[in-house]
Amino acid sequence: MxxxxxxxxxxxxxxxxxxxxxxxxxxxxxxxxxxxxxxxxxxxxxxLDIYRDAFRAVTESASFGPLLKYTPAPGLPQLRAAIAAREGVSADRILVTNGGAHGLALAVLSTLDPGDLIVVDDPVYPLFLRVLDLIGVEVAPVAVGPDGIDVDELERRLRAGLRPKALFTVPTFQNPSGVTLSAEKEAALVGLAETYGFTIIADDPYRAIAFPGVTVPDRRAFRESDRVIAVNTFSKTLGPGLRLGWIVAAAALSEPVTRLRNRLDGQTSGILQAVVERMLGDERLxxxxxxxxxxxxxxxxxxxxxxxxxxxxxxxxxxxxxxxxxxxxxxxxxxxxxxxxxxxxxxxxxxxxxxxxxxxxxxxxxxxxxxxxxxxxxxxxxxxxxxxxxxxxxxxx
Incomplete structure (x- = not known):
């Protein structure tokens, strides 16, 4: 021994x-x-009141028992549909995750191989760099300006030969700088991704926290491009203790990403999904x-x-x-x-x-x-x- x-x-x-x-x-x-x-x-x-009402309704409903069983890896259909309606996409593009960090890990593992190059915000959300440790990649910083990651600088570097496999940005109220990627820069960024063949990982947890009088871009260019994996979470609006988020990916990616997810954690709590689905349907939320x-x-x-x-x-x-x-x-x-x-x-x-x-x-x-x-x-x-x-x-x- x-x-x-x-x-x-x-x-x-x-x-x-x-x-x-x-x-x-x-x-x-x-x-x-x-x-x-x-x-x-x-x-x-x-x-908190909406939480309490939703938990009470879920636990007292006839469908509570089945929620204690294993649930589908992509998420409960009713929650995927509710998120999809808010995102303006089809439900087959939604995968429910155990929070934003889980979504980022799935995006990284689905996109990058060891030795690949990824462009990132500079300044950057540091915990994303730790997700990259799972793979072992090269990082190319691109400065963040008043309207988000500097798309003009990126284009110059791409023309000079930079060839990333992916790009990571926090487009809305960026962490840490607080700036927001404009709709014009968003469209230009998608155009570069489609021209040069890289995937955009857009981490958008603060999008709903817009101050009075502030209009947030609707992210149409991101939503309509198959080159974008959008990562989001309920941590900032419903609390990080919930550990519930989602990714939006091209429909063709849904099945292979689900296979990956099945080899990791398998599912998100059916009970929490049902609670959040009910909260999303609450007119007070x-x-x-x-x-x-x-x-x-x-x-x-x-x-x-x-x-x-x-x-x-x-x-x-x-x-x-x-x-x-x-x-x-x-x-x-x-x-x-x-x-x-x-x-x-x-x-x-x-x-x-x-x-x-x-x-x-x-x-x-x-x-x-x-x-x-x-x-x-x-x-x-x-x-x-x-x-x-x-x-x-x-x-x-």
Missing amino acids: TDSAPTPSALLAGLPARQGFGDATLIRLAPGSIDLGGGNPATELLP DASITAASTGYARKAQVLIAALRTEFGDAVEVAEPQGGFFAWARVRGDLDFAQLFEAAQDRGVTYQRGEWFAAAGEGFRGFARLSFSEVSEQDLSEGVSRLARAWRELAGRG
Whole structure:
């Protein structure tokens, strides 16, 4: 008998440890600390009453028993139909997933082979890069501008010989920058994908969180192209604890992606699918999401006002139009690693800009500040604590 652990697979042994974003060892949340780094929705803005009514109706219905059995791998037909109606596509293009991360993993495993090249947003959602660790690919960053990933830069590089197998972008209220890919750039991006033969993986979890007066592109070009795999989740509107999302893919991909899914987790909870299907049919839901978006807009205004009051001309930040985050840059030649630690010493934490660089050490001086879950009072206090750390480090105190 031996005490040694099993020998890990090459995949398991080769997975790098988390560094930067998502590395809990870097975050110090002492009692009383204010966390401006998270991506949770505010519990008080979630549709809790609609949840309770839906759970009660599902568990008391005659169809509850069968929901405890295995369910179809693509998802319950009634939920796929409900999602398809909202997406404006046929139900055979919908695959229900266990959240957005699961959808991204399916998209990556369905699209890429070891050694392939993928273009990604820069700054990028860092956890997507960790999904790529499952395959082992090369990453080509393309800058994100005021209206999304820089399609003009991408076109220049494609003409110069860049040949990606896929492209990843967060098109609406991009994480972390908050910008939105315009309809014109979306159509141009699809045109490039069809000309050069790459697949677009469009991760769109914040699309429903548009602030009052903000119009979001309907993503028609994405919807109508077989070159696009659209990934989405209910995590931002119904809560990440639900672990329910979906992908929209070309109808021809549905069966092979289902085969892949059958070799991984097999299915999503039938009970949760039935609950969400009932919630989607509840006439109160859209109004609830709109009210939540209004609440997030107020929080964003509080955060932006506090940043401008405390930092003045030393901060560069655009007003968010939706989503959960502000992307702020503090000007000056500072040790921003030291600022991060000094801020935590004063009881506030956030996500450092360098952690969102797709390659290298870009975005020095940037910070992703989350306003979604934190109270308005704590948003102001959190920025005040950050500013005190900055003033002391910059010799402005």
